[in-house]
Amino acid sequence: xxxxxxxxxxxxxxxxxxxxxxxxxxxxxxxxxxxxxxxxxxxxxxxxxxxxxxxxxxxxxxxxxxxxxxxxxxxxxxxxxxxxxxxxxxxxxxxxxxxxxxxxxxxxxxxxxxxxxxxxxxxxxxxxxxxxxxxxxxxxxxxxxxxxxxxxxxxxxxxxxxxxxxxxxxxxxxxxxxxxxxxxxxxxxxxxxxxxxxxxxxxxxxxxxxxxxxxxxxxxxxxxxxxxxxxxxxxxxxxxxxxxxxxxxxxxxxxxxxxxxxxx
Numbered sequence: 001x002x003x004x005x006x007x008x009x010x011x012x013x014x015x016x017x018x019x020x021x022x023x024x025x026x027x028x029x030x031x032x033x034x035x036x037x038x039x040x041x042x043x044x045x046x047x048x049x050x051x052x053x054x055x056x057x058x059x060x061x062x063x064x065x066x067x068x069x070x071x072x073x074x075x076x077x078x079x080x081x082x083x084x085x086x087x088x089x090x091x092x093x094x095x096x097x098x099x100x101x102x103x104x105x106x107x108x109x110x111x112x113x114x115x116x117x118x119x120x121x122x123x124x125x126x127x128x129x130x131x132x133x134x135x136x137x138x139x140x141x142x143x144x145x146x147x148x149x150x151x152x153x154x155x156x157x158x159x160x161x162x163x164x165x166x167x168x169x170x171x172x173x174x175x176x177x178x179x180x181x182x183x184x185x186x187x188x189x190x191x192x193x194x195x196x197x198x199x200x201x202x203x204x205x206x207x208x209x210x211x212x213x214x215x216x217x218x219x220x221x222x223x224x225x226x227x228x229x230x231x232x233x234x235x236x237x238x239x240x241x242x243x244x245x246x247x248x249x250x251x252x253x254x255x256x257x258x259x260x261x262x263x264x
Contacts (some may be wrong), residue, residue, distance in 0.1 A: 035236045038186045038199035042234045045170050046258040052109050054229045054260075057221035059207040060174040062232065065111065065167045065244070068098050068124055070228070073162040074130035081127040082150040082158050085135060086166075089122065090145040099169040101147065101189035103154045103162060103193050108227075111167070112153045113130070115192075119144030119166075124191065133160055171195070174206050203237035203253060211257075231259045 045064060053065035071086035086092075098116040102109040123145040127137045130144050137144060144182040150164070153156035158164065177185035177200050184202040189195035209217040211231035221229055237253030 005058060005081045008157075008172055012234050032238075033198050034172070034201060035238050035252055035254065038202070039234060039236050039254075041186070041188060041198050042172060042232075042236075043256065043258050045172060046232045046234075046260060049260050050109055050165065050167060051260075052111070054210075054221075054226045055169065056171070057208070057210045057226060057229060059209075059219040061171065062173075062208045063169060063171040065102075065169055068166045068168050069093055070163060070165050073146075073150075073158045073160055073164060074135045075133050076151065076158060076160060077124070077129075077146075080152040081146055083123070083129050083142050083144060083146050084150075084164060085130060087143060089130070089143040090120065091142060092166075093166065095120075097168040097190050098166050099151065100167055101249075102167055103158060103167045105154070109165060110154055112151065114149075114167075116166075118149070119147050122146040172208075173181070174202055176203070176209075200237075201238045203251060205235060205237045205253060207235050207236065209233040229260070231257055233257050 037088045042062075045066065046062075046127050048066035049064040050066055054063075055065060056063035069086045069092075071084035074080050074085050075083035077083070094117075095116045096117070100111060100113040100115075101119060102111045104110075126144040127141040131137045135144070147164070166247065171187075171189045173189070174184055175187060175193065177183045178197055179185065179200045183200060185197040186199040186202055186206075187195040187197050207219060209219055209232070210221050210229045211217050211233070212221060212225060212228045219235050233255060234251070235255050237251065244256065
């Protein structure tokens with residue numbers, strides 16, 4: 001009976017050790033997938049950021065502007081409106097995501113926050129107007145549309161041949177998770193839309209950092225320095241409580257540097 005009890009105890013111990021190792025490995029795989037998904041999300045938004053498009057740069061909050069569509073001005077109305085052309089026209093736009101319009105001035109975008117409902121004009125004659133100034137509208141009449149008040153939004157108005165950008169605003173935030181009260185989460189919100197939690201179990205070490213010089217990264221950039229940001233570093237980390245019988249939590253983290261592709 002004593003020998004049998006020893007055998008059972010040894011087998012049980014081995015089973016518990018193996019089970020703990022399996023659970024730890026499963027947790028590690030889960031948080032690695034979580035961190036990679038969070039990194040891919042951040043990388044996509046950062047790399048789509050337009051020149052001068054960093055709006056808020058804090059350790060746990062990043063807001064950027066990125067193109068929904070880039071259009072060319074093909075007719076300037078006598079009124080404040082202007083007709084423009086972009087591939088697919090107004091019907092192809094994600095109208096709910098549009099946070100405003102920007103015009104290219106010399107070496108920079110000039111941004112104006114205006115909802116799509118205020119920008120959208122009556123474009124019944126846009127194609128004809130642009131054809132009169134030399135635009136090829138054959139088979140593409142739906143690509144021409146009108147933007148209201150475009151000439152009053154920018155100093156000096158716009159001219160035929162100018163480039164404008166309809167942009168979205170996206171905010172990435174690291175804050176208390178809505179799915180796990182003991183952890184942080186990574187949230188993403190487009191302009192006018194509710195924030196969605198894309199990663200849960202984010203570690204307290206996770207943060208954004210910003211490059212403002214060749215080798216200088218900082219956690220916070222004030223409004224006057226936002227134009228100098230040319231890269232974002234995402235310090236990604238995740239944590240899970242220790243599995244049963246283990247003393248230490250399961251953690252995983254890495255750091256990725258993301259250049260703003262549209263900065264130059």
